[in-house]
Amino acid sequence: METVTITAKGISVSLDLAVGHIAAMEIEAEGGRVLKPLHRAPWVGSSRESMPQNLPAGTVRLSGDFLCAPFSTSDVEEAPLHGWTANSEWDVVDNGAIAGGRRAVFRLRRKVMGAAVDKIFTLRDGHPFLYQEHVFSGGSGAISVAHHPMTAMRGGGRLAFSPKRLAVTPPTPLEPDPARGRFRMAYPARATDLAHFPLAAGGTADLADYRMEDRREDFITLVEADHGGLGWTALARRAEQDLVLVLKNPAELPVTMLWVSNGGRDYAPWSGRHVGVLGIEDGRAAVGHAASLGDNWLKQEGVATAFELTEGRSVSFRHVIGSVPFADAEPPVDLESADGRxxxxxxxxxxRGIAFDSEFLRIGRSVPA
Known part of the structure; x- marks a missing residue:
């Protein structure tokens, strides 16, 4: 696997250039601990012949985090699931030291809707975070986008979120055929109280509770409330004794899509072994490119689901992933960013405060359509 690794004091991140997935992320903590907040699928590195031949490259090498452009089905411009950004090669454009850290720029070899796509990683000494930005230059039409960070738990965990105004499942579950898999949530369903989301079998569940005994594949979209601050998800992983943090600017990425993948698929390559995984997928998207451009339910809620692309103009958005040691059973109830903490x-x-680039997510700035 051809990877490029960038490092700063206390942190390293490796990118799989074949598909643009983060292959590894390691954070040094006190006492010699090494935190690994991101997940790699158990089949990565297996022979291609051992897997179904119709799998997209991004599933074959499913790792860490990657950019979806579009999110889900590519039904406007021909491309695999989650687009070429998640399935094809990237080149290193720049990789060098900056004041107090390291910066690397990668460029997708293909274009997306005619746009060139750059991926920019920044690491800062002593910061337990990957700061990343994606830039679309030129092109035409519109593109839906989402990050796709995945973490995994051995003993489940508890979630907390920045304020959300709505949680919604799609019309049909990911695995409707009981011969192939299973699900737990009701489809379609919606709730304004994340602690009481409808279940397929009746009753409700707390979306903040990840229980290992619930073997299932579920997908749910959380819509950010108008609170004017950071968008964030915090996951306290019980067995790992850490806190996984995923942060965004809600004006850029107004939805957070949760993918619960806990042994809920019985067919290859999943084969019931993709266990304890949670995707925390911040995006500007509906499910599918055509759906994102059309009159979807999110637009009816006043939520943007794509960026417009124009020749001679660039569009960018930023995202942060990190992890810190954490022994509490309950995650924080709030995250506040100011003065480099x-x-x-x-x-x-x-x-408690941790080192953080308070200016990176540019909360409050105007965002182009």
């Missing part, structure tokens, strides 16, 4: 606010009002 990210404050994790606990249920009792106490807070």
């Amino acid at each position: 990210l404050r994790l606010v606990a249920t009792d009002g106490s807070a």
Whole structure:
């Protein structure tokens, strides 16, 4: 696997150039601990002949985080699932030291809707975060986008979110055929209370609770509330004793799509072994490129689902992934960013601060359509 690794003090990130997936992310913590917040599928590295021949490259090498452009089905411009950004080769354009860290720029060999696509990674000494930006230059039409970070748990965990106004499942589940898999949530369904989302069997479930005993594939979209601050997801992983953090600017990426993949697919290459995985997929998208451009349910809620592309103009959006040691059972109730620190606010009002680039996500700036 051809990868490029960039490092700063206390952190390293490796990119699989064949498909643009993060192959590894390691964060050094106190006491010699090494935190690994991102997941790689158990079949990565197996012989291609051992897997179904129709699998897209991005599934064959499913790892870490990657850019979806479009998100899900490519039914406007021909491409595999999640687009060429998640399935084809990237080149290293720049990789060098910056003041207090490291910066690397990668360029997709293919174009997306006529646009050139750059991926920019920045690591800062002593910061437990990957700061990333994607830039679309030129092109025409519109493109839906989403990040696709995946983490995995051995013993489940608890989630917390920035304020959301709505949670919605699509019309049909990911695995409707009981001979191939299973699901737990009701489809379609919606709720404004994330602690009480409808279940297919009746009753409700707390979306903040990831339980290992619930073997299932589920997908649900969370719509950001108008709160004017950071968009974030925090996951306290029980067995790993850490806190996985995923942050965004809600003006750029107004939805967070949760993919629960906990042994809910019985066919190859999943084969019931993709267990304890959670995708935290911040995006500007509906499910599918054509759906994102059409009159979808999110647009009816006033939520943007694509970026417009224009020759001579660029569009960019930013995203942050990180992890810190964390022994509490409950994740923070709030995250606050200011003066080069990210404050994790606990249920009792106490807070701890960690090094963070407070200007990176540019909260409050205007975002082009």
